[in-house]
Amino acid sequence: MPAAGDTPPLVVFDFDHTLYDGDSGSHLFAWMIRRRWWRTALALLLAPLFGPMVAYQPTRRVGISGFVWAGTVGLRGPRELDALIDRYVALHAEQIRARLLPVALAVFQQHRVAGDQVVVATGAPPELARAILAFVAHEDVPVVGTLVGPRLGGLGAARHCHFQMKMTMLREAGFTAPVAVAYSDSSADLPLLLAAERPVVVNPKQANVAMFRNVLPAGTPILNWGCPGRAGEPVPGSAGGAPQRVP
Template sequence: MACIASPADAPGGARRVVLFDFDGVLVRGDSFTRFMRARYASAWPRAIPLLLAAPLLGLAATTRRGRRALERGLVHWGLRGLDERAYHARAHAFGRSLADDARNLQRAAFTALRRHRHAGDRVVVVTGCEHVLARAILDHLGLHDVELVASRFAHGGGGPRIACRNVGREKLRQLAALGIEPTWDVAYSDSLVDLPMLGGAAEAVLVNVETAGFERARAVLGERVRRVDWW
């Protein structure tokens, strides 16, 4: 299943292309993790088997493959029983609540995003956050026309399951499906996991990273990368 919503998300043109990561750049923290914590808190009995299995889950988390399987399992278990309509309703409500609290937003990031839009740039938010939740936050902030490439669920028997995890090099594949190929003009991220996306930019901007992380990025990206502190 593709991460991209529809061709309507991909207007053409020869404008400058500017990519924004979402969590840690536009919003503070991990939006979907917060959603899942709230979900488990509201349905706490389903957390009991996880507590009992904690030693085995911890062992699984020691490998990359195990962490991915664990992530998928925790998401499916936490959302088990929700059909697509119910999930959308909960994600929309939670997204609106996050957007309503200014403490969850990086004001300087939204100032930069709006500056790019005012200049006529093509702004695309490219995130590992789930699409419905990220879209709800952007829409509630009045950014309905900002393009979004995000992780997506498949809906079926038993509840939502992760169908597309839009992280790392997957972001490049999903951008290519929108007709966006390197080199794009600017890319903003707070994580070295996004080095593939940052590496495709003429100008790479790391947001709120520590000195060690910035030096690692500069060793790969050279003088194309700069650092900003947004609070």
Template sequence: MSETSPIVVFDFDLTLTKWDTAERFFRWLLKRDPWRLALVAVALPVLAATILFTRRRTWLVRFAVWVATLGRGPAALPGLIEQHVQSFPDGPGSVFVPAAVERLNAHLAQGHRVVIATGCLEPLAQALLRHGGLSHVPLAASTVRPFLGGLVRDQHCFGPNKVPILKARGFAPPWAVAYTDHHADLPVLKLSAECYLVSPKPECLALIKQALATEATILTWR
């Protein structure tokens, strides 16, 4: 593998994994302490009004993440993440889709430069990759910072943000291949020669077909 090898970009949640890993982690944190769920419930009317006004769930997600981590600093995350991962009924590695991992490994075997770009929390994605035997694969993920006694996202590796973040990590476009399940990755898909959509929802598929100049290949891994 060299710096001139083709670059292959994989999304993480619902592309390599069976579920949205960050959402499941923060739901797990909230459910551990009833008072956290109660705090979210009390704030729901205000948050719902915000969603109706802006047509975005951003503030709801930010608030839920902050409540889930309230009273916990960055140093507490690794231990909480490990507890969460060990709670999976079928084991820590059960989050990954076998066919997706097989495809990723096939690219590596061909000497391609593979990178995972995800909105998932960096330490969570790192832990999951470690348990799945994929810790050797470069990762670009979201980071958090302390805020009013909890944690909030700092650098969000999502949507158009993925492009500069990947570039900063040495994986500048254009890319040879991109894999994703969601139209939020259109900025990445548009800069990729070959595109694969993993079990996309109908509305997602329609948006991507409309935006791309070339046809994407559908993969039914999930």
């Protein structure tokens, strides 16, 4: 929660494809599904129905919930999921650390050193983002993420921190100041980017670049922070320089 009194500039970072190269939640739940052969079989049975839903924004929450359920059948609540997340991160520490984007982390740290109020808002479970940020000594950063709850003997997304709900959940978490700067790769974060005084698009899909240029203010930076296969203008830090935060 933000401190009372004068509030420093609020800076919001997405997590996947912004600080982390990839979809951290998909990596987690794929591992959870592969833990048991019957979970894999269950996910394969669900894939024809739920797989296409993941690709479309209006049905994404339902699609993701199907695979989350396949990976969590038998778990009794979010605490057991958090324990599995910690185990997953410990078992895959080297691979996860390699996916953290140094350029992104440098900008992240610059905002923190400047005294900005930095928060991570992600579609992944918040415990996952916290555990990964702990690798780079940022475990104290507030994280707002997707909340899960009981569903048919497993767990499902109760509140998906995605699209307009991301803004709603940020406000409900107490981050009510105007968003000074927002960093994200995703078209699903348009409500966040449009709410920011200074939006910054990082590591977008090439297919979304024209859309971002059309709907965001003229001159909005569209950058690549060293995320392979993604669009955006490479920044000096990608080649070993010192990337700069948005002032």
